[in-house]
Amino acid sequence: MTADTEKMTPEQQALFDYLLRLGDNAVVLSHRLGEWCGHAPVLEEDIALINVALDLLGQARSIMTYAGEVEGAGHDEDALVYRRDGFDYRNVLLVEQPNEENFAVAIVRQFLFDAWHYELQTALLQSSDARLAAIAAKSVKEVTYHLRHSSEWMVRLGDGTSESHGRVQEALDDLWRFSGELFEADAVEERMAAAGIGPHPQSLYAAWSETVDRVLAEATLSRPEDGWMQSGGRNGRHGEHLGFILAEMQFLQRAYPDARW
Amino acid sequence: MTADTEKMTPEQQALFDYLLRLGDNAVVLSHRLGEWCGHAPVLEEDIALINVALDLLGQARSIMTYAGEVEGAGHDEDALVYRRDGFDYRNVLLVEQPNEENFAVAIVRQFLFDAWHYELQTALLQSSDARLAAIAAKSVKEVTYHLRHSSEWMVRLGDGTSESHGRVQEALDDLWRFSGELFEADAVEERMAAAGIGPHPQSLYAAWSETVDRVLAEATLSRPEDGWMQSGGRNGRHGEHLGFILAEMQFLQRAYPDARW
Amino acid sequence: SELERRFQAKIDADEKIEPKDWMPEGYRKTLVRQISQHAHSEVVGMLPEGNWITRAPSLRRKAALLAKIQDEAGHGLYLYSACETLNVSRQELVDQLLEGKAKYSSIFNYPSTTWADIGAIGWLVDGAAIMNQVPLQRCSYGPYSRAMIRICKEESFHQRQGYEIMLTLARGTAAQKRMAQDALNRWWWPSLMMFGPNDKDSPHSAQSMRWKIKRVSNDELRQKFVDVTVPQADFLGLTMPDPALRWNAGSGHYDFGEIDWEEFKQVLQGNGPCNRERMRDRNRAHERGRWVREAALAHAEKRRARAAAQTTAVAAE
C-alpha cells in the first residue's frame, strides 16, 4: 500500500501525518511489549506488560480508523497497519528499539515514552479536533497507569540491588539519545499546534523533564547529559530493526492479500 | 502458492516431493548459516560459513529449478522457495533448529547433516535420474569440504577446553533427537529407491554412523543414546521456528507480488 | 479416625472443605498436585499462543489474543494462590516446574505453526479444558471450586473466540480453509488425550471421586467432548481426522477410533515435539528475570527499613 494522498488538502495531509505518528508509536511499542509475552521476569509482569500492550493497541485502532477516514482512500485500521511500508511508518525511533531480552531496556524505553505520552494525551484533551479529544479522554486514564507502572519499576530497579541499578542506568544512558525526537517541531507539528489540534512538541518538554528528574531522583539514577539526539523516525527514516518488526507483523496480510481474518 | 499437482503422475509427484525435500534442506540450512554473517567467532569462520551457505544455496537452485520442471506448473526456483507455505516445506527438522547464537549448535547441526548429506550425494552419483546424478556430481565435492570443515570443528571444540567440550556435548545431546528423521523411509523414499532414483534412506545409516563414531572418538565426545526421535519435517509438520524463517525470507516477494528483482 | 470420618461426611453432604479445616494428607497432596499442574498448564500454555502475538493477522485478532493470554496468566495466579492455601509456596511450585518435577498439560508440547492453530487451540483445547473443569466447579475444596467458577466463565469466552477464528478461516479463501483443516488434523487427537488415560488405566480416580476432587470419569468427559465437537466440525465444513468416527444411534453417542497411547506416553515422558522448547523458554525467562525479582525484593526491603526508621524517629520525638 502506498498512501494515495493526492486528494487531501494540506490541512488533511498534515492531520493524516500527525495521526500516523500517534498511531504508529502505539502499534510499534505494543509490538515490542507483546514480544515479552510468556517471558517476563514474573507472572504479574506478564499481565502488566500485556495490559499496556493492549491499551496501546486499542489507542492505535481508534487513531488508525480516524486516519483512514481523514485520508479518504478507503483504508481501514488493518490496511494502514499491515500494508504500509517501513519508510511510511512515522513512529519515533525510541519505540522501535529492541528488547534485547533485557527488562531494564523495556522499562526505560517505556518510562521515557510514558512520561511524554502522558503530557501529550493530557494536552490532547483540549484538542480542537473533537475526535482526537475523545480518544485522548480514554487514553489519558490508561497512560496515567502506564506512567505509574514504568515509574515504579524505574525506582525499584534503580534503588534495588547494585546489579539492577547498573543495568537500568546503562539502559538509560543508551536510550537517552532517542528522547530528543519526542520534542522536535517540524511543519506537521507546527501546523497542528497552530490549528489547536495538537500541542506544540516543545511545550511538553518542561513537564516531561520534571517527571524524569523526579523519578530518577527517587530511583537514585543519574540523568544523562543531553548529547547528540537521534531522529528521523517521525519522517520515515528508521533504523534496521523496524523492517524485521514489519516482516513479522505484516506477513500473513502480505502472504494472503485476498483473505479476511 | 499452493502446489498444483493435479497433472503429475504418481511417479512425478513422488519425484517432486523428493526434490523438495532435498531442496528445502539446502534452503533452510543455508538460511541458518546466513544468520551468522558478520557474527562468527573469527573472520575466517565468517568466510567458511558463508562458503557452506553459498554451496547449499547453489544446490538448492539447481534442485528447485528441476523440481519446477517436474511439477510442470510454471514455478521457477523463486516461486517454489518464496511463495510456498510452511506446511508445504519438506526439510528435516534438524536444519530449522535455531543458532541460539551458539557456535556449538551450528557446528553440531552441520556435522550431523553433513555426515548424512555426504553419503546421500555420493549415492545420488548413481541415480538413474541423469539430472539428479549431474547435480550430485557437483554437490559431492562441496559436501566433502563441508563434512571436513564441520568434523574439524567437532574435534577442535570437543578436544579443546573443558568449556568447549561441555558446550559441544550439550549441543550434541540436544540435537541428536533430530538425527533419526534423516533415515526414515516412507512411500516417497521407497518409491525413489525402487526406481533407482535415490538411495534407500536406511542404506545410508551404517556409513553415517561410522563417520559419527570416528569423529566423536577423535573429539573425545560421547555418542548420545538413541532415544525417541523427532520427525515430521519431511511431511510438512514443522516446529515453531520455520514460520519465522519464512516470514523473514519471503517477506519481499510476498509484499510485492508483482515485482521482479 | 474420627477426623477422617467427619471429613468424609462433610464431603458426602456436599459441603466445602476450607483451608483451615482438617484434611487428610492424601487429600491435600492430591489437590496440590492437581491444582499446581493446572496452574503450570496456564503458564506454559501462554507460549504456543504467545508465539502468534507478533504475527496476528488483524488488530482485532491481536487484541483478542493478547487479552486471552492475559487471562491465562491471571488463571495461573489464582490457581497458585489456591494452592498456597494448602501450605505450599508458589516458589516451591515454580521450582518443581522448572526442574521438570511437575507436570503440565501435555497438549502444550505441540507446536503452534499456523494462525489456524490459534483458532484450533481455542476451539478444541479450551473446549476440552472446559469439559474437564465444569465439574470441578463443584469440587469439594472451596478455593479450587471458586477459582474454577471464574476460570470456566473466561474459558468459555475463549472457546467461542477460537471457534469464530476457525469459522472465519473455514468460510475464507481456499488457502485459509486448508490452514483450518490442517490445524484440526494436528490438534484433534492431542485434545482427546487431554482427558487422560482410559478409565480402566486410571487407578487414582476412585479415591479422587470419593473425595469429590474428580467428579466425572475420563472416558465420560471425553465422550461428551466428542459428542459436542463433531457437530461443530460439521458446521465448519471440516473433516475430522478419524476414519472410525461415526454416529451410533444405539448408544446415542459418536463412536471414535483408538487414541495413539504410545504418542501420549512419549509426550508425557518429555518426547513431544516441543517439551524441550517449552521448558527451555520457561527456564530462560526465569533466569533472565532473576535480577529483576531480586531488585524488587531488595527495594521492598529498603522501603520497609526506611518506614520502620521513620516510625522509630517519630516515636522518639
Next chain:
Amino acid sequence: SELERRFQAKIDADEKIEPKDWMPEGYRKTLVRQISQHAHSEVVGMLPEGNWITRAPSLRRKAALLAKIQDEAGHGLYLYSACETLNVSRQELVDQLLEGKAKYSSIFNYPSTTWADIGAIGWLVDGAAIMNQVPLQRCSYGPYSRAMIRICKEESFHQRQGYEIMLTLARGTAAQKRMAQDALNRWWWPSLMMFGPNDKDSPHSAQSMRWKIKRVSNDELRQKFVDVTVPQADFLGLTMPDPALRWNAGSGHYDFGEIDWEEFKQVLQGNGPCNRERMRDRNRAHERGRWVREAALAHAEKRRARAAAQTTAVAAE
C-alpha cells in the same frame, strides 16, 4: 638522515617499499592507521549488508550478496595481513576497533533499511571506495599496493552488481522505483563524505602525498566520483538529492552543493544512526566467540604437544 634520504629517493623513483626495508616510523604508523582502518571498514561493512541476507528477494540475489560479503571478509583478512607486515598483530588491531580507538569508514554507521540499500551500497559506496582505492594500487608500500590490486578488481564487480540492482528496481514497479529513489536520497551525501574533508581542511595529506601513500587529493577524487556517478543516476531515471547539482560547461565538471560537514563530524564522533549498533554487534560477536577461539588454540596446542611427544618417542626407538 641518510636512511631517510635513500628511502625518499626510492619512493620518488616509484620503487616499492617492502616489509624488510628500512622506513621512517611516521611512514609505518601512517600506513598501519590507514590499512587497519580499511580492514576494519571491510569487517564492519559486512553488517549493513549482512542485514539483508535472510531477506534477499531472490535466490540469485541472495547468492550474489553472500558472495559479496564473503569477498569483504576476505579483503579484511588480506588487509590485516598487509598490516601485520608492519609489525603489528591482528589481535592488537582488532582490540583497537573493539575498544573504539580505531576508526572505520563512517558510511557503515548508516542503516540499510530497504532492499534498495543493497543496490545503493554497491553502486555508491563501493563506487566511492574504488575511486579512493584505484590510486592506491600505485601506493609506495608493496604489500598494500598488491592487496589493492586484488581488492579493486573484486570491488568493481560488486559495484556493477549494485548498479544492476538499482537498474532492476528503477525499471520495476512504482513501489520499487520509489524504494530506489529513497535509497539514493539517503546514501548520496554520505558517499560524498567518504572522500574525507575538503583539501583545505585535510592537513595530513601533504606528507602522505610525498610518501605516495595517498596519491590523489580528497576533492579531486570526490569530483571524479560525482562526474562519473551523475550520468549513471540519469540513466537510472533517478533524481540526485542535490538541487545545486548542475553541469558546468566551463570547468567540464559537475558543480554540486555543500556537504553537511556537521553531520560528517557527528558520525565520526560516534553519533551516526548506527555507530552504537555496529560496535555492539562486533563486540558481541567477539565475546560470544571467545570460547571458540580459546578452544581452537587449546586444541592446536594439544596437537603440537602430541606430535612432539611422538617425535620424541620415535627418536628414542
